Amino acid sequence: MLLSENPVRQDDIRLSDAPWAATRGGPSILGVGTSNPDSSYTQEDLLDLYDIQDRRIRSVFLNCAIDKRFLDVPPYGDDGRPRTETQGELLAKHKARGTEMGARALQSCLKQIGAAVSDIGYLVCVSSTGLLTPGFSALLIREVGIPTDCSRLDVVGMGCNAGLNALNATTGWASANPGRIALMVCIEVCSAAYVFDGTMRTSVVNSLFGDGAAAIAVSHGTPETERTGPQVLKYASCIVPDAVAAMRYDWDDDQGKFSFFLDRDVPYVVGAHAETVIGNLLSGTGLRRSQIAHWLIHSGGKKVIDSVAVNLGLTRHDVRHTTGVLRDYGNLSSGSFLFSYEQLMREGVTRPGDYGVLMTMGPGSTLETALVRY
Template sequence: MGATQVKLAEQLTGTTSPEIIGVGTSVPPTTYTQEELLKEFSITDPRVRSVFLNGTIERRGLVLPPRQEDGSRGIETQGELLKKHVANGLAMGRESVEACLKDANATLADVRYLCCVTSTGFITPGFTALLIKELGISRHCSRLDVVGMGCNAGLNALTAVSGWAGAHPGELAVMVCIEVCSAAYIFDGTMRTSVVNSLFGDGSAAVAVKTASPDTQTHVVPRPRLLKFSSCIIPEAVDAMRYDWDDDQGKFSFYLDPEIPYVVGAHAELSADRLLDGTGWRRSDISHWIVHSGGKKVIDAVRVNLGLTRQQVRHTTGVLRDHGNLSSGSFLFSYRRLVDESVVEPGDRGIFMTMGPGSTIEMALVGW
């Protein structure tokens, strides 16, 4: 057994590795079917309607523009979108953090490190400062804001959170992904913006991470230990997913290249093999796959290239169906569903996988 395998074996049986001890999610109180959204915005273009209705999404949580006197939805300025990002982001962030701490049997007073992730608005100070004030977390809490990295950012941030937890055994770290995607929408009738508007939903997800101190008792419910992380950036596809400023609209506008599913799919196998390199484990040894709900074509491309069954990505497709693409927090919604199933056994192994701008694939290896 090599040194890496020995280290992983020790992490699985000992207390050297940070573990996820709680998870919580939140979505807006207002949700819409795709048909309802088409009606809300009086969309009759058959091409746009096809994009909305053929993506396997049934319902999404969104905060739509206010109605005008004639009953139609108004057009929000960039300033109004930013206010939406802050107000609704704080509301969802608070709910997900509180749900996460309840799941972890912890309190706000236990939080020593807070990491906030978002790509749907740019504010200073960031969500960490705002949530610390909103929730009454200690003013001495360490914090990190991860901004603008996109759908992959949840695992980028979890790498940092895991490192902090590993360096501070027994102390609680919380990561919260806050994505108000409806604060990043442009309604100009183009196919570019219609694809984005048909896909993303609002949501927040939080996880509590802790490295057990030597006197910690064994838990009855298995918790995933964060064993290893890997990244794969695809520089030749750096412009495939991007956030641009639209001078005509006076707003930011998100762009998704239609080739993205195939680019991500083509690099999925390389990324997974690199993650497992040196562990002695193969992809067939992975019991649980928690994959970002990037869209039907993205999920299908990843599934085919990794040789996964539809059953293995059931939570990924379920989250897409019920919430749309929730950007950085999507994979945590899938993880919440896995927890709720109560099917994980001690000794199981799993892979978290997120994809986003860069173009980038992030992965984490976990063991229960």
């Protein structure tokens, strides 16, 4: 089913249409910052780089609605091709590149809102592309000079949905500490989770994910903190236990690495439960789905986006940022929706009183959502 190209704008939406949402206060998003590796590759570049000739695998790469991705490919071997990395080398790349990208995204976010690292009261770091102890929160505190008494949390292994799980914790801390800045950083070095073994299983993953980091700052308003972004009003979750194995990491004995698995039915599982979680999100607010002006959905893949859009009755215009991020960056895991948010804010089309929905999907299988008011 094709989605409509025409944007649908509900110009008659006013705060009075939804008394609950109109009066409900919440922490505000102050700003966002993103970063990627220096090197980007088209899908054709990667096929040539790895000398992939299998027609089925080439078709997967060339028909996934991705033009390019930012990746940290391994050094070349004697054969002129990227050499195979051990699990230890992948973890080292996750740590080094993740810390560097996370620091740049964090600093970009602070610069945007005119804040200093000394203003950060709470730091949440999210990643699913490697395991670190200590985690990225400790590494970033050392790297950029965040106060050592900063409260912190590391969210590890939750997958692509984790950005909203962590934002829930971030806004919760901000609500309990009015006027203080809470900052979340999603750091995903997806190239540190690649396995190249020539199978269709690994090729699907390798054709989709890119490297990137995104930081978002929030604060609960006081006279000293001017609200510059939307208020976060409410969260809703939906987990599908029957699909717990649909997205997962397995240990590959032959490769000596962790290998990510994506079930072919993931798009349909996610799409089939999209209405349920959005219904729960809007329940009790007085809002109808048609009154949501801005949709920021995780760039999980073309089929995932299409399935969610069809089940929610969204247009191509509604998901333009989601598809744009997929096209230009690939699936950035937990930080994808923040790249979409950054694009929306650059457009400058939001109006006071507009409502928006943030949606992420990932292992569990899980759908996470948040309702915001601009």
